[in-house]
Every structure is written in structure tokens, then in C-alpha cells.
Amino acid sequence: MKNFLRTRIAAFVSLAVLALSYGIIGSYPVYELHHMKEWPFDLFIFGVIVIVIAGLAVGAKFAPSLTAAGYAIGFIAGYLFQYDYVVYADPDGNVKEMGNSLWIIWTYVLVGSILAGIIIDIIASAVKRSKNKSTVSENA
Numbered sequence: 001m002k003n004f005l006r007t008r009i010a011a012f013v014s015l016a017v018l019a020l021s022y023g024i025i026g027s028y029p030v031y032e033l034h035h036m037k038e039w040p041f042d043l044f045i046f047g048v049i050v051i052v053i054a055g056l057a058v059g060a061k062f063a064p065s066l067t068a069a070g071y072a073i074g075f076i077a078g079y080l081f082q083y084d085y086v087v088y089a090d091p092d093g094n095v096k097e098m099g100n101s102l103w104i105i106w107t108y109v110l111v112g113s114i115l116a117g118i119i120i121d122i123i124a125s126a127v128k129r130s131k132n133k134s135t136v137s138e139n140a
Helices: 002-007 009-025 028-034 039-058 062-081 102-139
Strands: 084-089 095-100
Touching (some): 009 028, 039 062
Antiparallel strands (some): 084 095
16 A cells, blocks of 8 residues: 555645646636636546546556646646637628637647656656666576
8 A cells, every 4th residue: 555655646746736726727816817617627627537547547657747737837828828819700700709719728738748748658667667677687
């Protein structure tokens, strides 16, 4: 049990950081910046699922950490680089509906950081296995 907790500490810390990030970003004062009711929560739940699967079930270290960081960094990047766009305009050119790109940027940064974490975990695992093989072959 102690070894399980020691190897899964990155997942527990990542869950705490993700919950703190959601607590700040999902709060009412920050709501005025993004005006999204469900999307921050949806991304939070997606991040929790990734951390539970990658961190707790598999024991990965980088994917949970980058998931938690990607949530907060994605919001900041989305806020800084957001732009408004026309969703729908009538044939006369009158704008009927506008959209904002904050949620798109936020989602792409989060998904990109998750994929980067998975790739880094795969590479780190392969390097660790190759080092273990070379150590075993040297001792033989």
C-alpha cells in the first residue's frame, strides 16, 4: 500500500491542483471573464478522468501533471488570445450571432498538454526499460 501511494503521488497532487484551478476559474468573479457555465466544469471532469486513468490506474507521472497544468494554462492562453467571430449572418450581412474562441483555445491547450504528457510518459518508460536491460546484461 505504501509503495502504491508513493508511486501515485503525482496523481494525487495533480488532482488537488486541478481542483484548485477549477475552484478559481469556475468561481463567480472569474465567470465575468469567460461567461461559460458548463464548459469549465466539463473540462474539469475530463481532466479528472485523465488523471484517474493515467495517474492512479497506470501510474504515469507526466500525464497527470501536464493535465492539471494544461487546465490553468489553457484558460490563460484562451483569455489572452481570444477573438470574436461571426457564427451566423443573414444574406444582407447583418450579424445574427457572434462567438468567442476562448473555449476553443482552452480545449486545444488542455488536450495538447495531455497528449504531450502521455508521449513523455511513454518515452520515459522506454528509456527506463532500456536502462534496466543494459544493467541486467552488464551484470550477467
